[in-house]
Amino acid sequence: MTVELKVSSIDNHILSLSEDVTIPQAPPGFKSGFIGIIGRPNVGKSTLMNQLVGQKIAITSPVAQTTRNRLRGIVTTPAAQLIFVDTPGIHKPHHQLGEVLVQNAKIAIESVDVVLFVVDGTVACGAGDRFIADLLTRSQTPVILGINKIDQQPPDAHNIDTSYEQMALAYQWPTVKFSAKVSTGLPQLQELLIEHLDEGPLYYPPDLVTDQPERFIMGELIREQVLLLTREEVPHSVAIAIDLVEETPTVTRVLATIHVERDSQKGILIGKGGSMLKAIGSAAREQIQKLISGKVYLELFVKVQPKWRHSRIRLAELGYRVEE
Template structure:
């Protein structure tokens, strides 16, 4: 009997902002590696998650939501999303079942028609719509593009996600195991820790603050008592934003640190001490040198 060959490949997850791409990636991987919030454009880099079982390894790229850029950071995010489409085995186009197809979806579809890889349509958030409405949603998207597969899912609840993975495995070519079986992301711990801190800022602030924030982990080191010390800086564009993030008597900054510490300890499986500073860097989103310093650099994955 012929031995079953190991399969592997790269899969891009694309879609408009806030359709559930990071939620789906975390569901697939089985733990939190991508940050989530109800604010659009939460993901800024390509987040690479690694799914491995006995038969296969699938490397998923969660891309920034495709939108009309307003500054250099926005341009970087769009470039990151489109570069993910160039050399992958499959593209997953994620849409929201509870919202009608819009101009943003149609714009992405036009770009996807130029992609060589097969495009699977994932209709997410099916838990928010009546099952009878699904047929109309499927027909609407079918009229826009001939998708290789159409799979209704709920990334939040997990509906049809295992089935989707099996479909992907059937499509993947034979290939090597790129990463160790227990590795869930290609990003260094510094990057994920910074993202967890930024997520808490997104969750606890309003209006212009979320999009004006970057986080840099300056140092991670273990002290003599065995506790990991994490030193990080939250960067904002204006002094008024610094005051908001620190909060009255430092309360908001303390809450950001408390929430972030829980996620970081779960990631590292260790106790940590987290120290946060807030720094003003005027108009950093429009200056390439600062974008590079704060980790927004293009990276080739293949």
């Protein structure tokens, strides 16, 4: 038996709509399922998913709360298909956007087969981790505790590890240590996740790495460069709208608008003589060219949308909604 899925894209590994792709039948004993990556902001969830998938589909930044949408990354092996759901860091929200992001992360806990609770192995278990642990105990979804950043741990990390291991023991959660940055321990993590999945079908074509359309990934790659190059000056007041993607045999033309909340932020993004906007565009274009494996012409505009993070209407217009 085969399943027909409508897909098409600049890059065959990015899901979009139009041409027929056949999903083959899974072999006997094949396992599959959805894995929610949950944790505080900046514990390395997006870096982990990129490493597991083998290519960049989620943006990373030293700025906390980088992830905004539930982004799926797909890993298919001969024995299993793992669909990772990267979620926004769970934190105390300070505006409507924060409320939406945290609510979506909570919904993800109930809509996956396994939760991978990622913590920062460079610091001991804190109040934020215990808050998430309490949320997870209210769900019936199995949990695996993942201690990340072991490559950055201090020489004597025994007390740090013990603080997490005691929490895991209290809830009878399996524990695995790894470094998403340098890939240490990731094969063991993947093996443990597969053990906790049930037998199931192939949900996606074996060579697909994400179910997000390329327009979404392009917008995220632009937003990543804004976060990296402006740091605290324009932290989370930015949203990207992809206005046009036009393909020709020689180049893909992309027009995008960067939305901010204040005129001062617009000035920072443009920079003296347009220098900052040029730097953002140049760096983002390089990333998009890697994504689509082709030449890109990228044109950026900046628009002020006052208090967009506090408006449900503005959030919806920019693609931020509470997930079903």
